[in-house]
Amino acid sequence: MNSKALTPVVFNWVFVLIAGAVIMMFFFNIINAQTKITEKELEMRILKDMEDLLIGKSVSTDTSSTVQISNKHFVYDCAEPCSDLIGCDSSLSLKSSEASIDFNTQPLFSIRNLQATELISFASSWDIPFHAANFLYLAVPGEKIVFPANCNGLCGEVYSMIPQRYKDSRIVTQIEPTSFNFVRHVFFKIGECTSENKPHEICINQSGLFFFNNGRPDKTVNFPDGFPYFVKDSILGAIFSEDAALFECNMKKAFFKSRLTSKVLVGKTNYFIDYYSNDDWGNVVRGTYCKSDLETEILPNLDAFDTFYSNLIDTDELQNSKFILENTNRKLARKSCATIY
Amino acid sequence: MKIPTKHIKFFVSQKSKISKKGQLQLMESTVVLFVFFILLIIGVSIYSNFQASKLERLTSTLNEQKATEIARKVLFTPELECSINSDVTKDCFEIQKLQSFVDNVRFRPRYYREEFGNTKVIIRWVYSPAFDEDNCNTKAPAFFALNPTDTTITVPEKVLFDFSSGLQSKKTFYFPLTLLDKRCVPELSYFGWLIIEAYS
Numbered sequence: 001m002n003s004k005a006l007t008p009v010v011f012n013w014v015f016v017l018i019a020g021a022v023i024m025m026f027f028f029n030i031i032n033a034q035t036k037i038t039e040k041e042l043e044m045r046i047l048k049d050m051e052d053l054l055i056g057k058s059v060s061t062d063t064s065s066t067v068q069i070s071n072k073h074f075v076y077d078c079a080e081p082c083s084d085l086i087g088c089d090s091s092l093s094l095k096s097s098e099a100s101i102d103f104n105t106q107p108l109f110s111i112r113n114l115q116a117t118e119l120i121s122f123a124s125s126w127d128i129p130f131h132a133a134n135f136l137y138l139a140v141p142g143e144k145i146v147f148p149a150n151c152n153g154l155c156g157e158v159y160s161m162i163p164q165r166y167k168d169s170r171i172v173t174q175i176e177p178t179s180f181n182f183v184r185h186v187f188f189k190i191g192e193c194t195s196e197n198k199p200h201e202i203c204i205n206q207s208g209l210f211f212f213n214n215g216r217p218d219k220t221v222n223f224p225d226g227f228p229y230f231v232k233d234s235i236l237g238a239i240f241s242e243d244a245a246l247f248e249c250n251m252k253k254a255f256f257k258s259r260l261t262s263k264v265l266v267g268k269t270n271y272f273i274d275y276y277s278n279d280d281w282g283n284v285v286r287g288t289y290c291k292s293d294l295e296t297e298i299l300p301n302l303d304a305f306d307t308f309y310s311n312l313i314d315t316d317e318l319q320n321s322k323f324i325l326e327n328t329n330r331k332l333a334r335k336s337c338a339t340i341y
Numbered sequence: 342m343k344i345p346t347k348h349i350k351f352f353v354s355q356k357s358k359i360s361k362k363g364q365l366q367l368m369e370s371t372v373v374l375f376v377f378f379i380l381l382i383i384g385v386s387i388y389s390n391f392q393a394s395k396l397e398r399l400t401s402t403l404n405e406q407k408a409t410e411i412a413r414k415v416l417f418t419p420e421l422e423c424s425i426n427s428d429v430t431k432d433c434f435e436i437q438k439l440q441s442f443v444d445n446v447r448f449r450p451r452y453y454r455e456e457f458g459n460t461k462v463i464i465r466w467v468y469s470p471a472f473d474e475d476n477c478n479t480k481a482p483a484f485f486a487l488n489p490t491d492t493t494i495t496v497p498e499k500v501l502f503d504f505s506s507g508l509q510s511k512k513t514f515y516f517p518l519t520l521l522d523k524r525c526v527p528e529l530s531y532f533g534w535l536i537i538e539a540y541s
Contacts, residue, residue: 008366015370019377026381030388037392041399048406055410059417086451104455131419131429256452257419260445264420267441271483275524333426338437338523341424 043097046070050092051101057121058106058136064122064163072096074114076138078103078249084256084308088249105257107250108136109240111182116140120171122163124233128305128318129326130265130341132258135233137240142181145172145239148188154204155188158235186239193226202238207314209235211244218244222310227251230315231322248309255309262305265340269298272338290337297328298340400541401512408514408539411460415501415535416516420445423521425528433519433530434464436482439501446502454504461505461538466497466520469531477525508540 046069053067078090086104093100095113107126119140126133139145145166151159151174159172166172177183184200187193193203195212203210208226211218219225227248229235234251241247273294276287304321312318325340333339415421416432420442423433446453466485472478472492480492487495505511516535521528 008363019374044403048403052406052410055413059413084452085449087455102455105452125429127427129427131422131424131427133419134417260449260452261419263445264438264441267444268435268437271437271440272523329426336526338526339424339426341427 040097040099043094043099046072047092047094047097047099047101050074053119054092054101054103054106054108054121054136054138058108058123058134061123061125061134064120064165066118066120066165066169068117069119071115071117076103076108076110076112076114076246078108078246078253080249082249082252082256084259087256088253090249090253105253106136107133107237107254107257108138109237109247109250110138111140111143111240111242112246113182114138114140115181116142120165120169122165124161124236126231126233126254126258128231128258129322129329130261132261132305133254135237135254137236139166139171139240140181141169141171143171144177144180144183146176146183146185147172147174148186149174151188153188154232154235155186158188158204158232158239161232161236182242184239200242204229204235204238209238209247211238211247213243220244220248222248228312228315230312230318251309255307258305259307262302266299266302266306269294269302269340273299276337286336289335290332293328293332293335293337294340297324298332301325301328302340404512404539404541405514407458408460408512408537411457411462411539412514412516412535412537414457415462415537416518418442423519430519430521432517433521434533434535435521435523436484436531437523439464439484439499443499443501450502450504453502457502457504459504459506459508459540461503461511461540462501463536463538464499464501464518464520465534465536466494467532467534469494470529478522478529482522482524505538505540511538511540513538 050069057065073095074092075095076090076092078088080089082088088104090103090108091100092103092108119138121136121138123134123136125131126135147159148155162172170177182200183198184202185196185198187196187201187203189203189205191205193205193210195201195203195215195217197215198212199214201212203212208223208228210226223244227238227244229238234254237250237254238247241250273291276291276294278287301321301324304317307318329339329341421434421438423430423435472481480486480490481494483489484499485494485496514537516537518533518535520531520533522531
């Protein structure tokens with residue numbers, strides 16, 4: 001074959017090669033893009049299902065459930081900046097992905113790394129005494145929360161608040177575990193709290209909650225001398241949290257909620273003070289004593305909840321206000337006045 | 342050396358034959374390329390249409406999910422829920438809390454936007470018994486009245502919050518709701534709709 005006949009053949013083959021390469025590249029690109037889209041879609045679906053599940057759990061209190069989740073690595077975090085205008089910077093995300101679910105306002109107590117095929121969750125109503133928020137607690141198999149073998153008094157009360165499901169799946173136990181991914185030891189003391197040199201300890205006494213990690217105190221800037229706790233749900237929150245910072249962050253979210261709820265209740269109380277002051281209402285005598293309780297007992301004690309967690313020195317004032325609100329609310333109901341919560 | 346004329350004629354005719362064959366091949370290649378690119382464009386447009394409809398379906402599903410989640414969040418918002426002496430009633434809002442809640446949202450829009458996303462939530466009053474002496478209330482609840490002296494509901498539909506942010510695409514969902522009026526003891530309940538518009 002001479003060179004003139006060879007040229008078109010070579011040209012044809014070069015053309016076929018280039019066209020083939022372009023076609024192959026095109027299809028490889030499509031497959032690649034499709035794979036990425038599918039992966040992203042799958043991640044989004046997993047996160048969406050997780051969000052659905054957690055929102056569902058967070059509104060149905062006092063029930064626990066085990067949910068099968070794909071064996072993905074979830075990372076939970078809650079950190080500054082925290083403010084009552086935006087909540088905290090908190091999210092649950094897939095480690096391998098940029099997608100995440102925001103939990104900026106919902107208190108969620110959990111360890112930071114959740115990797116398992118199932119997730120055990122429950123929620124409790126944070127009543128202080130009015131319902132201010134729901135606390136959501138998450139745990140995965142492999143996580144161990146060790147309570148003292150001899151668990152009476154406050155220990156017994158807190159232990160009994162934990163659903164049986166956690167005890168059956170040996171996440172909450174009274175026996176020293178041999179294998180675990182994460183372990184938390186819980187102690188209840190009457191006197192001073194000291195470390196027993198174990199990983200992730202929590203000691204609870206009458207003055208507060210104290211976190212330790214391998215003998216070293218785990219504290220935050222706001223609470224160098226232990227965290228104040230208010231109602232037992234806060235203790236549960238600390239037990240399910242990985243560390244002091246995570247616990248504090250979630251308590252801040254809870255207190256933002258309680259501030260907002262108390263503001264609504266203050267508005268409602270003011271409405272009823274006006275309503276009972278009005279002659280149109282008809283029953284002047286009843287109106288007078290309803291109004292009196294609302295003005296003198298309810299309003300000042302609701303104001304006590306207009307506070308931030310980081311500003312708490314102790315919880316005595318809140319405990320006192322809680323007690324007065326509970327009594328006055330019952331009194332209002334007995335007098336056929338509108339109850340505040 | 343001089344080339345004979347008949348040879349030159351032969352070469353010229355051969356050259357024009359090759360040139361015509363080359364032109365034909367070039368045209369053939371162009372047509373093939375043209376057809377190939379047409380097919381490619383058809384393929385890409387079918388694929389992108391398929392992807393777009395898939396995305397639309399996904400967005401619609403996610404919007405529905407989002408609206409349901411937000412509805413659940415709104416229905417269980419502690420600021421609004423009904424409680425009588427600590428007993429919480431589900432799917433119920435206390436009318437006397439609504440105005441304070443609206444004020445809260447006005448002062449902390451970012452907080453509530455974090456919580457409820459790009460949504461608009463409306464409460465629609467549907468039915469109530471008459472406001473009269475027998476029912477203990479002579480006036481309509483202030484939240485649903487234009488004037489405090491109104492004896493009937495004059496504003497049956499009120500926006501709780503609007504975080505639509507100028508977005509146009511929306512899905513609307515209706516959830517039945519009890520509206521609790523605590524002015525009387527025992528309390529009165531009315532029927533309403535919680536309307537959630539999820540924007541994307």
